[in-house]
Amino acid sequence: MKKHRLRKFILIFITILAVNLLSACQNNGEKVTIVGSSAMQLLAEQAGNDYRLSHPDSNIVVQGGGSGTGLSQVQAGAVEIGTSDVFAQTQKGIDAKKLQDYLVAVVGIVPIVNKDVGIKNLTKAQLAQVFTGKVTNWKQLGGKNIAITVINRSKGSGTRSSFESLILNGQKPIKAQEQDSNGTVRRIVSSTPGAISYISLPYANDKNIQKLSIDNITPTNKNITTNHWQLWSYEHMYTKGKPNKATKSFIDYMLSSKVQKDLVPKLGYISIDDMKIYRNSKNQVVSLSKD
Numbered sequence: 001m002k003k004h005r006l007r008k009f010i011l012i013f014i015t016i017l018a019v020n021l022l023s024a025c026q027n028n029g030e031k032v033t034i035v036g037s038s039a040m041q042l043l044a045e046q047a048g049n050d051y052r053l054s055h056p057d058s059n060i061v062v063q064g065g066g067s068g069t070g071l072s073q074v075q076a077g078a079v080e081i082g083t084s085d086v087f088a089q090t091q092k093g094i095d096a097k098k099l100q101d102y103l104v105a106v107v108g109i110v111p112i113v114n115k116d117v118g119i120k121n122l123t124k125a126q127l128a129q130v131f132t133g134k135v136t137n138w139k140q141l142g143g144k145n146i147a148i149t150v151i152n153r154s155k156g157s158g159t160r161s162s163f164e165s166l167i168l169n170g171q172k173p174i175k176a177q178e179q180d181s182n183g184t185v186r187r188i189v190s191s192t193p194g195a196i197s198y199i200s201l202p203y204a205n206d207k208n209i210q211k212l213s214i215d216n217i218t219p220t221n222k223n224i225t226t227n228h229w230q231l232w233s234y235e236h237m238y239t240k241g242k243p244n245k246a247t248k249s250f251i252d253y254m255l256s257s258k259v260q261k262d263l264v265p266k267l268g269y270i271s272i273d274d275m276k277i278y279r280n281s282k283n284q285v286v287s288l289s290k291d
Contacts, residue, residue, distance in 0.1 A: 031061065033080050034080070035065055036064070036067055036158075037083040037158050038159070039182065040083045042202060043263070044062045058249075066157045066180050067083070067084035067085050071238065074239065080244070081237050082099075085235065087281035102238070105235040107268075109163055109199070111197070112189050112199055113196045113209065114194060114210070115207075117138045120213060121213040121214070121215075123214070128167055132172065149176075151176060163198050182200050186206050190208035198231075226276050
């Protein structure tokens with residue numbers, strides 16, 4: 001009798017263990033880890049949350065770290081998706097031929113200053129002078145007599161790469177404090193007299209910062225779609241070769257009309273479908289014909 005009970009107990013235990021292991025394997029198979037661009041983090045996180053509502057077995061994990069980290073991690077096979085604000089072929093140490101590129105959105109980049117500096121517009125040349133240290137006081141640019149404090153983005157930041165490529169044109173930036181998070185940069189600029197930096201447009205919603213126009217062109221999504229406002233970047237999702245089923249399913253969701261027509265504009269990004277131009281990795285722009 002005791003042996004019968006023992007065998008029954010062991011059988012139940014093995015059955016429970018097998019079910020748990022099977023469940024764990026299934027969950028691990030559904031896990032999609034996304035690492036990289038802080039500019040895209042807001043969109044990826046919200047899309048991941050929405051995706052889980054219709055795919056309860058999925059496990060979407062989103063982390064920042066910068067575009068450089070995203071590209072190196074996906075190339076190494078450490079994550080399923082690496083997100084980036086820049087084309088993989090522009091980054092040293094990245095073999096773009098081994099990666100699959102999915103353009104999922106466009107995001108504006110906007111220079112921001114502490115609201116007390118008294119400046120609302122700069123020319124592109126003036127902006128470059130600020131970030132190369134050639135101008136050091138806002139009074140020199142028609143603002144208040146306040147020393148300029150530059151807050152730069154981390155070297156692995158795709159936002160920084162885009163900004164320097166489009167604004168500095170090869171000039172060496174001034175040595176300055178570096179931050180890798182849009183939110184952190186916004187907080188520092190809003191609380192630091194004379195501060196200037198640049199962040200992704202969806203994050204530029206603090207009443208204590210001033211978004212700058214460039215050459216009297218305002219940073220709006222409408223101006224971005226025509227390249228009238230030239231400071232913007234694509235939001236890329238990269239996979240190492242062909243993605244697995246769970247990863248492909250989430251990428252397809254990101255490119256679906258539900259995300260492109262609803263969530264993307266709701267969060268302040270621009271749908272790929274709304275762009276009237278295309279800009280390649282060498283910053284060459286071509287017009288897109290709309291049938």
